[in-house]
Amino acid sequence: MTNHYDALETRSPSEREADLFKRLPDVLRAAAKAPAYAERLKGIDPAAITSRAALAALPVLRKSELPALHKAAPPFGGFVSSPTGSFGRLFTSPGPIFEPESAVDDPWRGARAVFAAGFRPGDIILNTFSYHLTPGGFIFDSSARALGCAVIPGGPGNTEQQFELIETYRPAGYSGTPDFLKILLDAADKTGRDASSIKRALVSGAAFPKSLQDEMKARGVDAYQNFGTADLGIIAYETAAREGLVVNENIIVEIVKPGTGEPVTDGDVGEIVVTTLDPHHPWVRLALGDLSAVLAGQSPCGRTNMRIKGWMGRADQT
Template sequence: MAVSAHDRYDTRETRTPSVRETELFSRLPAILRTAMETPGYAERLRGIDPSKVTNRAALATLPILRKSDLPALHKTAPPFGGFVGSQAGAFARLFTSPGPIFEAESAHADPWRGARALFAAGFRPGDVVLNTFSYHLTPGGFIFDTAARALGCAVIPAGPGNTEAQFELIEAYRPVGYCGTPDFLKILLDSAASAGRDVSSVKRASVSGAAFPKSLQDEIASHGIAAYQAFGTAELGLIAYETSARDGMVVNEDIILEIVSPGTGEPVAEGDVGEIVVTTLDPDHPWIRLAIGDLTATLPGKSPCGRTNLRIKGWMGRADQTTKVKGMFVRPEQIAEIGRRHPELGRLRLVVARDNEQDIMTLWCECASSDEALQSAIASTLRAVTKLGGTVELTAPGNLPNDGKVIADER
């Protein structure tokens, strides 16, 4: 598949890998010096000479910072755990994600590096984009909003839910692009068909935040919508994105991505499954070897679309038991909190599955009784702690496996 200048965001996407690698690692020492001016990194990187960290082997000797550790670190040294030199007021927007983890948006254009992911999905300057990611407290909405506007698109800041209002916006503004979870796109399409509303203007989509199985991909495509996956986190922004090649996901520019053996921080052999570790080169808020808990593997060679950066297979599970449900992370610590609020329960196991192309949760609880009032109370606690609804099933003590697993993702 040949690529022309019209098919890429900029020429950096097709430079030789060695040129890219040299450029990234020539910038890294200055980023390390900036990071080490903060108390968090000064302690973590004590004794490191930034001038010597100029290749992947040297980078791999630096300690891992685990995303799962951020809530405790942020609580100890609020708001950013001592890993950010600027005061909170120096940033454009301030967010929180479950944990809690506190995130800051830099003031420069496209701070989450999402514009090239949207370009790869077919978005172009002048397009009208319906953005259904949440704008409330968490950064998802603004990650895609700033990306679309940096690309030159007009954005409808719709957020999720309220399909009737969404239909009015779609019929009035005729957006070509959609940003949001694939689940909500299906809801919009199904609801529009039932209500006789016209959403046919939407022709392309950048989806993230939830599973996108082949069955749902085919259903979305049957509506004439070309949907491409984007992969990222609230801390790092867009990490990788799908292209017209439909062959893995291309790693974003301006980041250094490693795949390491979970729990060790040591890079795995090419093609082996491991945990994603990312180093960013944003001087306002650098991340040095942040392990995000997601598993993936590299693909050999360059993408058929012509982009030359490293390719990954996409999301292949979790290195820990934290999982994402309807775009929200659910953590083992949250299940433990439910147990603390209901001491009459024994073992707990949250089972995450799919039903009618939607994520669903079932919390299995060992309990000596089958009290319906208790079951209802636990369901309320589940929603309060995770901010997600789910069903609760009570089972006799000893029925759940004694294997230490509290979250089982069966999707």
């Protein structure tokens, strides 16, 4: 199976669904050790939450509420029971919202997204997300390293110094925003610097229209997009099939009527709600405020997980 990261990606949908919902009760028990979840999940029997219908009856946690909740009970609003110092790194993102990075391998769950974009162990990746204060840089750094790639922590800006690194290390690929990749390629063309080693890219953090993807392709860079957040890491990622974004393993994605916790009919546009199966830092029905829709059918790449259409706007702007 050299085209898939592991066997989880190609198991039958029913097998995946059974696995996720078998593990969910223990995650809910772990979550309830944190005071804010204990309050929100009061009266719920974790053992009974073993289906999408049962999950849909639990309250959603709106991401837009997190800044006030975090401020009232720093740092994590009472949603995390592990000691703050037991995490690996500690971040913030606009709001402010505060995010811990678990001290585990691949804490942002992205190695399989890096793989799906065509990277392989031993590849060198230039990572131009910022490593300071916010988790962006580390989401892609730790994902690439978990796959076995070497990372050049370029950060944003310093284009001159980035070219020095690109020409010396000759990275096979890039991670960062699509816009900064275009800036780098344009600067290379204009100043005669050599960025020709960069053959593929994993982009995020901004819109990536088909026209820009095609332009990249014409310039020799096969660029894949993904959808993630500073709270959750990688939620869904593009594959060689180029049909929507495949949902990540080990998380449960629901699409709900914006502002409610009620699932929409498959295919309808709604708000993305994510439940993670990480007992150290559980998220139970985090409503992101971002819109998407399920894409029917299975990806021709062989991955069997649910596909979403990509980012379709903000729920609070509809």
